[in-house]
Amino acid sequence: MSTEKNKLTTSWGAPVGDNQNSITAGPRGPVLIQDVHLLEKLAHFNRERVPERVVHAKGAGAHGYFEVTNDLSAYTKANFLSEVGKRTPMFIRFSTVAGELGSADTVRDPRGFAVKFYTEEGNYDLVGNNTPVFFIRDAIKFPDFIHTQKRHPQTHLKNPNAVWDFWSLSPESLHQVTILMSDRGIPATLRHMHGFGSHTFKWVNAEGQGVWVKYHFKTEQGVQNLAPEVAAQIAGVNADYHTEDLFNAIENGDYPAWKLCVQIMPLEDANTYRFDPFDVTKVWSQKDYPLIEVGRMVLDRNPENYFAEVEQATFSPGTLVPGIDVSPDKMLQGRLFAYHDAHRYRVGANHQDLPINRARNAVNNYQRDGQMRHDNNGGGSVYYEPNSYGGPTETPENKQAAYEVSGLADSVAYDHNDHFTQAGDLYRLLSEDERARLVQTIVGAMQPVEKDEIKLRQIGHFYKADPEYGQRIAEGLGLSVPE
Structure with a gap:
């Protein structure tokens, strides 16, 4: 006899009489649409994967x-x-x-x-x-x-041309590229x-x-x-x-x-x-x-x-x-x-309401409804603010601190564009063995790049960080540092 603890039920709590055989018209079928337990299992299975994160998926x-x-x-x-x-x-x-x-x-x-x-x-x-x-x-x-960093839309393969083309056209990436290619x-x-x-x-x-x-x-x-x-x-x-x-x-x-x-x-x-x-x-x-x-x-x-x-x-x-x-x-x-x-x-x-994300202290606000709302949705309490019914109100002492801003509303870059000093400092901090492995890794990663134009542009960035850094990568690729 099954106990209440291990009794198989549907998602709505009804006991399941047979979890091994579909309801069919006779022993050979076909399967009947009235088998709601079968439909529920298949429908839920089809939805067991939420969309994976665009980045940080694994x-x-x-x-x-x-x-x-x-x-x-x-x-x-x-x-x-x-x-x-x-x-x-x-x-x-x-x-x-x-x-x-x-x-x-x-x-x-x-x-x-x-x-x-x-x-x-x-x-x-x-x-x-x-x-x-x-x-x-x-x-x-x-x-x-x-x-x-993702896959080519035609080949569905990783694409070193895109990787190094973007990096070579975005010299601010040099510091992180050096870290990534290091040990x-x-x-x-x-x-x-x-x-x-x-x-x-x-x-x-x-x-x-x-x-x-x-x-x-x-x-x-x-x-x-x-x-x-x-x-x-x-x-x-x-x-x-x-x-x-x-x-x-x-x-x-x-x-x-x-x-x-x-x-x-x-x-x-x-x-x-x-x-x-x-x-x-x-x-x-x-x-x-x-x-x-x-x-x-x-x-x-x-x-x-x-x-x-x-x-x-x-x-x-x-x-x-x-x-x-x-x-x-x-x-x-x-x-x-x-x-x-x-x-x-x-x-x-309502992702914030899931147990792994929910705050341990009381959460009081006027957000209501939405998919997968699994609590009492605020019950019959006041659902707007300001109100005259004693609903939660702000605490001014918890406002974010002000800071001064100035300037024109415009699309502008950062004022500082030295993308090479810190990457060069990092290269010079490495031991000779670490430098050799860094150069070997970068050369191996850049060799599949089809256009020498991209390689040369990136070599120029390495050279500006440290002449030895650029020279060794150029030599590894069988190219010369550009003028």
Whole structure:
């Protein structure tokens, strides 16, 4: 006899009498449309896959906690950072960027590093990568950039011509390209890489005073990377290598951890710093703005269900809490819209109500209806604002802090266009062995490019970063550095 706990039912809770045989007209059929259990199973199966993410489709996730280890309340009024020892539950999703949902974990690609903090004042999402910079600095170029990383519309193959044509025509990408093509382009595991907020954000304290900040997650496991030939071998044997490694480490009690540090810049320095501090293709020198410890992130619990937690988890840099604001970073400004919009399309208008995304504190607003509304939809309470019925109202003390803006409304680029100094500095920091591998990787990636024009244009960028850098790549491609 089946107990209530293991009694098979339909999605509407009715018991199922036969889950092995369709209802047919006689033993040979045909199948009858009245078999609503069959229709429900097939219809649900057809809809079991939500659209995959356009970017960051392949990912792994875990639960954990964040613990404050240093009092920085002088800089931010964010509640979850308010006192040493305070712990906040969190969820993280790691991902590759360009590949599809079934792609290999060990490809050369940046890794997404998206953290959701379930704070007492709402959720805070820190949505970054394992690199401190990005390929572009204006969101208007993002769709074009991602198109180059996807498949050719005719051949449905990856297209190195598009990749290097875009990069060679977008010299601001040089810094990130150098990182991607270096040893750090293929982390050994998700546990053995740093994470970064990448963008510049603004912290505001209880007195309304602000500072600019950048986030750095430093892995306590140490940085380890894979040689390209090893990564390729693993990809052929176990395409889910990183996903499996993270799950097994946590399952075995080997909990990965990261130390969170920030760089803090006074607001007025933004007007005089030698690089535009809002340009996400640039870093701030740690000599100018040293790392300051904030706390420690520990991952100690695996998801119970991949789809419900990892696949349906939604993150946006616009998911903010009091004490943390945004900056004029043009790439960040575009992401504030694009991420929430992507989730409304992919998961639904009520994606924030799903258990993995729902805030741990009370959520009170006037948003109603929409697909998959699974709570009481506000019941019969007041559904507009302002109102005279005691509905929730704003708290002016939690407005985002003001900052001064000026200038004409126009389509303009950043004022600073030195895309070569920081890439050259990075090249010169590498050991000779690391430089040799970097050059070998770039030469191998550029060899399939059909047009010498594209190769020469990109070689010119490498040369401007460091003459040796450009010369070695030119030689590897059998070309000369252009005049």
